[in-house]
Amino acid sequence: MHRKTAVIGSESFLARYVVAKLQSSHSVCGYSRSNHSGIPVHVPFDYPSVKLDFPALLDFDNIVYCAGSGIQANKSDDFVFELNTYLPIELANFLKKNGFQGKLVTFGSYAEIGNNSEEKHFTEQEIVASLLSSPNDYGISKRLLTRFFQSARLDFGFYHLILPTIYGPGENPKRLLPYLVHSIARGETPVLTSGNQTRQYVHVRDVADLISLFLDSDAPSGIYNVPCVETMLVKDIVSLVYETMNATRPREEERLKRYxxxxxxxxxxxxxxxxxFPEWRPRIAINESLQEYNA
Known part of the structure; x- marks a missing residue:
């Protein structure tokens, strides 16, 4: 019998891939404002006007909390903390108080590290302990949630996954890869930063595969970093995109200051x-996936 899995925020970028991965082996119920993905079982959820029915979630074997306010969302500060921090904490505490025995998956971000210039790969414990200042409320909201899961005494299985930069078809068109691909395809000169930031990239399909592994495993509860394929300077990612698309990079590019x-x-x-998961590795590299943006 298929396990029952609730995906909260099922129309989000990551959630759509999670649903696609799980549908063959799980009975998936989506919670979101709309249901453009056509999930057969769907429950309206549009925080704060349409709230989650917490008691109904007790009937599920798994809950994947993909709702959140991202960096590009332009929402008020209060909304960012309510959706990214307070609501998942309220959910976790409700599940504990009411004897939930399934699994809960939530997400952090490597933006929680903060204003770091040291060439260092942070462990889960080092992310939790980071005292570096954060340039935005998104990073702070995720940092608070991660610290909750570090300290919470929960009686059910939980996996709080720290995400690097995830990418793939369907992501916000203002993000780096789709913006670059479409600018080059239209013969336009993109407006970019200096590109001296180092970032990690992992394809969203690889992340969905890893989430499925966690749900199907007996892995200990806790905080886990999501492994990546590539760690690169942003300007090198830009060069890679131009090279992969057989395009000539303009000598003069407008510069953009970013948070x-x-x-x-x-x-x-x-x-x-x-x-x-010693056998699992992210499989998809940036240059192998760019054609998907034009599909």
Whole structure:
């Protein structure tokens, strides 16, 4: 019998891939404002006007919390903390008080590291302990949630996954890869930062595969970094995109100042996760996936 899995925020970028991965082996119920993905079982959820029915979630074997306010969302500060921090904490505490025995998956971000310039791959414990300042409320909201899961005494299985930069078809078109691909395809000169920030990239399909592994495993509850394929300077990623698309990079590019330039080096240490799943590796590289954006 298929396990019942609730995906909260089922129309989000990551959630759509999680649903696609799980549908063959799980009975998936989506919670979101709309249901463009056509999930057969769907429950309206549009925080704060349409709230989650917490008691109904007790009937599920797994809950994957993909709802959140991202960096590009332009929402109020209060909304960012409510959706990214307070609501998942309220959910976790409700599940504990009411004897939930399934698994809960939530997400952090390597933006929690903060304004780091040291060339260092942070372990899960080092992310939890980071005292570096954060350039935005998104990073702070995720940091608070991660610290909750570090300290919470929960009686059910939980996996709090720290994400690097995830990418793939369907992501916000203002993010680096789709913006670059479409600018080059239209013969336009993109407006970019200096590109001196180091970032890690992992394809969203690889992340969905890893989430499925956690749900199907007996891995100990806790915080886990999501391993990546590539750790690169942003300007080198830009060059890779031009090279892969057989395009000539303009000599003169307009420069853009961004909030994240103060976070010079963001990288995750994958050791803990790889020890749990030694056979699993992210499979998709940036240059192999660019054609998907034009599909």
């Amino acid at each position: 994240d330039e103060s976070m010079k080096f963001l990288a995750l240490d994958p050791t803990k996760t790889r020890n749990i």
